[in-house]
Amino acid sequence: MKRLLMTTAALTLSGPALAQELQLYNWGNYTSPEMIEKFEEETGIDVTITDYDSNDTALAKIKAGGHGFDMVVPSATYVPIFIEEGLLMEARPDQMENFEHVAERWRDPEFDPGRRYTVPWQWGTVGMVVDTSVYEGDINTAALFLEPPEELQGKINVIPEMMDVMSIAIYYEGGEQCTQDREVLQKVRDRLLAAKPHWLSIDYGTIEKYAEGDLSAGLYWNGAALRVRLQNPDYAFGYPQTGYPVWSDNLAILADAENVEEAKTFMNFVMEPENAAMLSNFARYANGIAGSEEYMDEVMATAPEVNVPEELAGAGVDSKICPPEAQQIYRAIWTEVLK
Amino acid sequence: MTDIASTRPTSMRDLAAARKREERRTRAFLLAPAMAILIFAASGPLLIVLVYSFLTPGDYGGVVWEFSLKAWFNVFAERDFFTEEIELADAHLSIMWRSIKLSLMTTVICLIIGFPTAYFIATRPRGTRDFWMLLVIIPFWTNLLIRTFAIMELIRNEGTFNSFLVGIGVIDTPIQMMFTEFAVLVGMAYVYLPLMILPIYASMERFDFSLVEAGYDLYATRFQVLRRIILPLVKPGVVAGSILVFVPCLGAYVTPRVLGGGKNMMLGNFIELQFGQGRNWPLGAALALTLLVIVMVALIFYVRAVGREEVRGHG
Amino acid sequence: MARGKGFDVTRQPGFTTVALLCFVMLYLPIVLLVVFSFNDSTSVAEWGGFSLRWYQSALENERVQEATIRSVIIATAASILATGAAVGAALATTRTRPWRGQTVVFAIVNQPLMVPEIVTAVALLIFFAMIKVATGYTGLWYLIIAHTAFCIPFAFLPIRARLQGMDLTLEQAAADLYATPWQAFRRVTLPQLWPGILAGAMLAFVISLDDVVITEFVKSAGQDTLPTYMLGQLRRVVTPEINAISTALLAVSVLLVMAFFFLSRSRK
Numbered sequence: 001m002k003r004l005l006m007t008t009a010a011l012t013l014s015g016p017a018l019a020q021e022l023q024l025y026n027w028g029n030y031t032s033p034e035m036i037e038k039f040e041e042e043t044g045i046d047v048t049i050t051d052y053d054s055n056d057t058a059l060a061k062i063k064a065g066g067h068g069f070d071m072v073v074p075s076a077t078y079v080p081i082f083i084e085e086g087l088l089m090e091a092r093p094d095q096m097e098n099f100e101h102v103a104e105r106w107r108d109p110e111f112d113p114g115r116r117y118t119v120p121w122q123w124g125t126v127g128m129v130v131d132t133s134v135y136e137g138d139i140n141t142a143a144l145f146l147e148p149p150e151e152l153q154g155k156i157n158v159i160p161e162m163m164d165v166m167s168i169a170i171y172y173e174g175g176e177q178c179t180q181d182r183e184v185l186q187k188v189r190d191r192l193l194a195a196k197p198h199w200l201s202i203d204y205g206t207i208e209k210y211a212e213g214d215l216s217a218g219l220y221w222n223g224a225a226l227r228v229r230l231q232n233p234d235y236a237f238g239y240p241q242t243g244y245p246v247w248s249d250n251l252a253i254l255a256d257a258e259n260v261e262e263a264k265t266f267m268n269f270v271m272e273p274e275n276a277a278m279l280s281n282f283a284r285y286a287n288g289i290a291g292s293e294e295y296m297d298e299v300m301a302t303a304p305e306v307n308v309p310e311e312l313a314g315a316g317v318d319s320k321i322c323p324p325e326a327q328q329i330y331r332a333i334w335t336e337v338l339k
Numbered sequence: 340m341t342d343i344a345s346t347r348p349t350s351m352r353d354l355a356a357a358r359k360r361e362e363r364r365t366r367a368f369l370l371a372p373a374m375a376i377l378i379f380a381a382s383g384p385l386l387i388v389l390v391y392s393f394l395t396p397g398d399y400g401g402v403v404w405e406f407s408l409k410a411w412f413n414v415f416a417e418r419d420f421f422t423e424e425i426e427l428a429d430a431h432l433s434i435m436w437r438s439i440k441l442s443l444m445t446t447v448i449c450l451i452i453g454f455p456t457a458y459f460i461a462t463r464p465r466g467t468r469d470f471w472m473l474l475v476i477i478p479f480w481t482n483l484l485i486r487t488f489a490i491m492e493l494i495r496n497e498g499t500f501n502s503f504l505v506g507i508g509v510i511d512t513p514i515q516m517m518f519t520e521f522a523v524l525v526g527m528a529y530v531y532l533p534l535m536i537l538p539i540y541a542s543m544e545r546f547d548f549s550l551v552e553a554g555y556d557l558y559a560t561r562f563q564v565l566r567r568i569i570l571p572l573v574k575p576g577v578v579a580g581s582i583l584v585f586v587p588c589l590g591a592y593v594t595p596r597v598l599g600g601g602k603n604m605m606l607g608n609f610i611e612l613q614f615g616q617g618r619n620w621p622l623g624a625a626l627a628l629t630l631l632v633i634v635m636v637a638l639i640f641y642v643r644a645v646g647r648e649e650v651r652g653h654g
Numbered sequence: 655m656a657r658g659k660g661f662d663v664t665r666q667p668g669f670t671t672v673a674l675l676c677f678v679m680l681y682l683p684i685v686l687l688v689v690f691s692f693n694d695s696t697s698v699a700e701w702g703g704f705s706l707r708w709y710q711s712a713l714e715n716e717r718v719q720e721a722t723i724r725s726v727i728i729a730t731a732a733s734i735l736a737t738g739a740a741v742g743a744a745l746a747t748t749r750t751r752p753w754r755g756q757t758v759v760f761a762i763v764n765q766p767l768m769v770p771e772i773v774t775a776v777a778l779l780i781f782f783a784m785i786k787v788a789t790g791y792t793g794l795w796y797l798i799i800a801h802t803a804f805c806i807p808f809a810f811l812p813i814r815a816r817l818q819g820m821d822l823t824l825e826q827a828a829a830d831l832y833a834t835p836w837q838a839f840r841r842v843t844l845p846q847l848w849p850g851i852l853a854g855a856m857l858a859f860v861i862s863l864d865d866v867v868i869t870e871f872v873k874s875a876g877q878d879t880l881p882t883y884m885l886g887q888l889r890r891v892v893t894p895e896i897n898a899i900s901t902a903l904l905a906v907s908v909l910l911v912m913a914f915f916f917l918s919r920s921r922k
Contacts, residue, residue, distance in 0.1 A: 023875040028886055048876035049717075051886050056616040060400040064779070066786015068875030081399050154515060160601055162616060186421050201518040201600025208893075214496045214517065324398050329420050331617065338604060338612070339430035362750050365835065369746035370759060373739035373806055377762050380803035384777030385769070391780060452676050455666070459673030462664040473915055478680045480911040482864040484881050485900040489683035492690065492897075499686055502700075532680065551663045565666055590770025592867050593885070607772040607867075614779065624780075627773045634770055 020045040022262040025062070025069040027249070028053055028204075030122075032282030035275055043269075045262045053204050054161065062087055062254065070257040071266065073121050076248045077163065077321045079111040089253040091264060093119045098271035106288040110320065112250065119267050120288030122223070122279060123248035125308065125316060126164045128238035129225040131216040139238030140312060142172045145219050146195050153198040155216035157209070160202050162334045163319065164245050165192075165219065171243030171317070178322035180329065189333045196337055210235065223284035226305040230284075237305040239312040246316040248288065385631075392624035400618045410621035414629055431609075431626070438606040439633070441520065442588035445527040446535075449584045450577065452528075453535030457576075458569075460536075461543035472540065479533035487597050490526045491517065518600030526594040531587060535580040542576025575645045582641040586634050606630050684904065691897035708898035718899060720876075721883040725863055728794065728879060732801035733809070733858035739802070740809035740854055741847075745839075748817040766804035774804070775871035782872055792874040800872050801862040808861050809854035816850025817843075849917045856914045860907050 020043075024031070028051035036047050050069070052058040055078045061067050063085060074082050082088045093099060094115040106120045130139045135151045143149075145156050146169060158165060167177060169192055175184035200215060207224055209215050211231035220228075225237040251270060253263045269275055276287040277295030286306055293301065300306055308316065322330070392410050394402040417428040460471040478486065493499050494516040501513035516522050546569070554564045570577075592607035599605070604612075606626065613623030691709070695702025712718050743763060747756060766774065782796050820843070828838040866881045873882060880903060887896055 025875065048720075050876050050878065054616055056400070056618060060615050060618070063397075063399065063401050064783035064786075066783055066790070066792050066874065068792035068877075070875075085399060157600075160616070182421055189421075196602070199602065200515070201602055203518075203601040212497045332417070332420055335430045335617070338601070338609075339433050363753075366746045366750050366753070369742040371742070373743040373810075374759070374762060376735070376739055376799065376803050377765065377806060380778065380799045381765050381769070381774060382762055384781035385773070387781050387784075388773070388777045452672060452679075455669035455672035456676040458666060458669050469915075473912070474677060474680070476915060477908055477911055478684065480860050480864075481684065481907050482881060482900070482903055484864075484866050484884055485687070485904060486683065488884075488896065488900060489687040492687060493683050529679070529683065532676070536676075548663055555661075555663060561666055586768070587770070590772045592772050597885075607770070610772055610776060614776065620780075623776060627776045630770055631773050634768065638768060 020259070020262055022047045022259050022266055023068055023070045024049045024266075025052060025058060025067070025072045027051065027073060030073070030249075030283050032278045034282070035270075035278035038275065038278070039266065039269055043262075043265055045259075045265065047266075059087075065256075068258070069254055070259045070263045071251060071253055073249045073251050075319070076109065076111040076250060077319045079118055079250055079252070080321055082252065083112070083117060087255055088117045089255045089257060089260070090116050091253045091260075091267060092116055093267050093271070096264070096268045096271065098268050101271050101273050101276075101289050101291055103288050103290040106248070109248075110318075118250035118252045119271055120276075121249045121251045121270065122283055122285035122287050123246070124222045124285040124306075125239065126159075126161070126168065126219060126221055126245045126247065127225070127240060129210060129218050129220040129228055130236055130238060131210070131213075131232075131234050132236050133234040134216045139236055140241050141238065142168050142240035142242060142244075144217055144238065145199065146172055146191055148195065148198040148217075152217045154200055156199045157201045157203055157215045157218035157220075158199055159204060159219055159221070160338075162330060163322070164247075165337075166330045166334065167245050167317070167319070168219070168240055168243070172240070174242075177317055177320065178326050180326050185329060185333065189336065192333065192337050202338065207231065221285075222305045226284040226299075226303050229303075229305070230299065239308065239315060241312065241315055243315050243317050245319045247319045388624045388627055392621055392628055394621050396619045396621050398618075400614070400620065402620050407621065410619070410625040413619075413622055414625050434604055434606060434609045435629075437520070437603070438589055438591075441524055441527065441605065442585050442591075444524055445531060445588045446581050446585045448524070448528040449532050449535035450581060453532055453580060454539055454577065457536045457539035457543055460540055461546060462548075468544075475533050475536050475540075479537070483530055484593055484597075486530050487526050487594050490522075490529055491597060494522060494525065517598065518602060520599075520603050522598040523595045523603050523605070526598045527588050527591060530594060531584045534583040534587070538579035538583060539573060539576040542573045542579075546572060578641060578644045582637060585637055589634060589637075590630060687897055688901050688904070690894055691901040693894050693897075696893060708894040709902075712895050712898045712902075715895070717878070717883060718880070721878045721880045724794070724877065725879040725881070728797050728801055729859045729862035731798045732805050732862045733855045735798070735802040736805035736858045737809045737813075737851060737855040740806050740813050740858075741851060743806070744810055744814040744817050745843075748814060749843075763810055764807050767807050771804075771867045775868045778868060779871040786874070794877065796872055796874070797869060797877060797879075800868050801865060804865070804868065805858035805861050808857040812853040812857065813847070813850045816847055816853075820846050853914050853917045856910045856917075860910050860914075863903070863907070 022045050024047055026049055031049050036049070039045065040047060052061070055075050058072055058074060059078060059081065062069065062072060062082075072082075079088075096119075099115070099119075102115070102120060106123075108114055112118045128139055128142070128144045130144060130152075132139070134155070135144075135149060137149060144152060145158055148156055166188070169188045170177070170179055170184060173184050173187045173191065175181060175188070179185065207227045208231070210218065210220075210228045220237075222237055225235065229235040229237070251267060253260065253267065257263050270279065271289060273289050273292040274295045276289035277292040279285075280287045280292065280300060281295075281297050284300070284303075284306070391402055393406055393408065395405040395407045395409070397403050413428060414431060415428055416425055417431075418425050456475075460468055460475070463471060491498070495501070496513040496515065496517065498517075500516075501510075504510045505513060516525075550568055550572075551564050554568045559567065590607050591605055592611065595603060595605040595608055599608075607630075610623050610626045610630070613619045613626065617623065690701075692704050692706065693700075693702055694705035694707065743759070747759065778796075778800055782800075786792055786796070824842050824846075825838055828842045829835075833841070864881060865879075866885055869879050870882050870885065873879070878886070880899065884896060884899060
């Protein structure tokens with residue numbers, strides 16, 4: 001018995017197995033299991049997924065080194081940091097076979113000019129998810145969490161994404177992205193601190209907690225909001241008219257990846273419209289691959305969560321990275337909010 | 340003859356010295372594995388934390404190898420971004436205060452429930468005490484995460500407790516308990532209660548009830564007996580139990596994270612935050628060491644209260 | 655004060671009620687958890703009939719399988735190593751004359767019990783990251799060593815208690831009969847020590863199996879254990895699958911603890 005255990009241990013401990021494998025480090029509840037299954041079947045590469053819950057968690061772990069991951073999916077705002085810190089491999093996805101499928105809008109983004117490092121994974125917005133059976137007023141406003149109406153007080157969750165929360169609050173107070181205007185920021189701080197007592201939680205809150213009624217409203221990602229609505233039809237998604245962040249997450253290979261060829265195979269694989277559609281069908285976000293629409297579920301084609309209503313499209317602001325000085329002030333305010 | 344008489348004492352001394360050396364070598368050999376592992380993976384790394392607390396944070400996490408006292412300064416004070424004035428670090432201090440407050444409250448709750456329970460077990464017939472103790476020990480060795488999770492299922496809005504109350508018509512709308520300080524308090528009290536019962540029971544187990552009888556013979560009331568006879572004699576157990584509850588509460592991480600909803604952070608969560616979103620590893624290191632100091636103060640208090648001999652006996 | 659025949663000197667008003675309530679409180683959440691793991695409905699609060707579907711879905715979940723195997727490997731390796739180290743340390747502190755520096759040894763051995771886990775976790779995160787970068791090795795050994803360290807005091811306590819409670823005459827007799835220290839240990843001490851060693855190993859196993867915080871900070875790519883996997887899931891999808899996994903883990907812990915309990919009682 002002991003020998004058996006020792007053998008098992010020795011086998012497991014001896015590092016990477018002989019079979020081809022791929023270590024993907026991605027946001028939790030974000031990777032379509034069906035797509036991974038398909039990839040494993042087609043290529044024989046064994047994929048292991050590890051979850052993170054924020055860009056900073058991923059950045060910290062990868063920067064610390066010795067993480068063992070091959071690929072990561074940072075948001076657009078973090079891609080330049082990852083590149084600047086030398087954490088990403090210049091894998092040249094723009095020269096890959098399936099790059100032709102990438103939609104025009106995402107071919108040459110500011111955060112990765114010429115797509116030398118990353119390929120589109122999913123993109124979406126941050127807005128308000130609201131139970132319309134509880135609150136019947138206008139939902140296209142950030143007031144829902146910054147000046148909560150009585151019906152919603154104590155039933156609100158705010159995702160702990162510092163930049164998204166700060167940005168929406170800044171737009172609400174009339175400021176611009178990355179502003180360092182003290183006057184605006186003071187208003188933002190006062191607004192957030194006054195609103196916080198009305199929030200129930202500052203958490204990554206589960207889809208189920210909305211659907212089952214533990215929460216009634218919140219600041220949330222659009223795809224997650226769609227998943228809430230599919231479980232509870234009373235829910236709707238609102239786009240704050242004063243401005244809301246538009247984000248995108250991008251798949252990249254890490255500079256110290258061990259399974260580079262496998263990672264490149266995977267990169268090429270997710271740019272295939274059919275496969276990108278599987279991602280969207282699972283996580284319920286748009287994906288940036290042209291032609292994937294025809295493989296998507298019916299519900300995606302019409303969902304107001306994914307297809308931004310025209311009159312509100314202008315309020316969307318592409319997220320970009322703010323200078324360290326601005327971030328330092330934001331972090332100080334955010335710490336006060338969290339305390 | 341004379342030869343032997345003159346050499347003997349020396350050889351005996353040699354022998355004794357040799358045996359002593361031998362014993363020392365055996366001891367070193369026996370201790371080496373445990374010490375090596377503990378110094379490598381528990382005590383030693385603490386020194387690195389100390390070093391990190393005196394470095395400069397990197398822009399995107401990690402550290403820059405430049406000496407700085409800023410992290411330690413920031414634990415207690417900060418420069419307000421709007422007024423440019425140096426003031427107390429309100430956020431840090433209020434999180435610290437919440438940690439200490441909730442830990443003390445948890446300790447008191449555990450004491451109020453744990454003391455009578457330990458007393459109850461200690462006054463059962465000898466044969467059944469083991470059974471009752473087993474009932475206390477089983478939850479103690481059950482995964483902390485699972486127990487926290489069980490509490491969550493109980494107190495959620497759609498949880499068992501609220502469903503029951505709504506079902507029998509006591510309330511119309513569920514009582515909000517999740518994500519409040521109350522939830523963290525209930526969770527911690529539930530999780531750490533056995534740590535209070537065990538040492539109190541241990542000090543009561545050999546309690547001589549003839550003393551109590553003597554008390555009643557002298558016309559003491561039940562309350563007087565409890566206060567004047569029982570409590571002083573089981574004090575070491577009460578102090579030990581309080582410390583055993585208080586210390587892990589201070590560093591609690593899982594319970595506030597699952598039940599607090601990010602709004603009721605305790606020190607443990609705040610320290611973790613510095614290594615992620617906070618991007619301030621030196622501050623995280625300094626906060627971790629601050630927590631360690633608070634715990635050490637509590638332990639010194641414990642040693643003082645119970646006396647050195649007691650502590651060694653427990654160790 | 656008149657005292658009749660039925661006067662019970664041990665009685666204190668209200669204590670029995672509090673104690674019984676305390677036991678109800680200790681078990682109510684756990685019992686509910688177990689009951690709802692057999693619930694057929696997706697809701698964790700409404701009863702939808704008996705079913706094993708959540709056990710089945712947990713069993714079929716690849717990530718759960720992998721995490722379980724990993725947890726067992728780490729707990730097995732860590733408990734064996736910790737018990738071995740603890741036996742040595744316990745012998746050194748009971749079978750040799752008291753020496754200077756013994757207090758330091760006790761302090762080091764008990765350190766994992768005194769220092770908050772989060773502090774150790776932070777320390778290990780920094781320290782192991784340095785080693786990982788320097789050596790490039792990212793395997794399971796980091797977790798095993800970290801677990802071994804905090805398991806040592808738990809293995810140490812029952813083993814040392816057993817050694818202290820043992821009758822020394824036999825060991826002395828063995829020494830008088832010219833047995834080497836090793837022979838004396840193997841033939842005389844070890845057979846008597848076994849219950850202590852087993853108890854210590856089981857405690858260490860349970861402690862390792864339950865750890866969340868240190869594992870969460872130390873783990874590298876794809877190294878989720880069952881508890882860290884559950885922590886990740888808890889914040890997203892709360893399905894009764896978590897109840898099922900919890901119940902299974904609970905059963906393992908309870909069995910080990912009961913075995914431990916009877917082993918450590920057997921010496922009396």
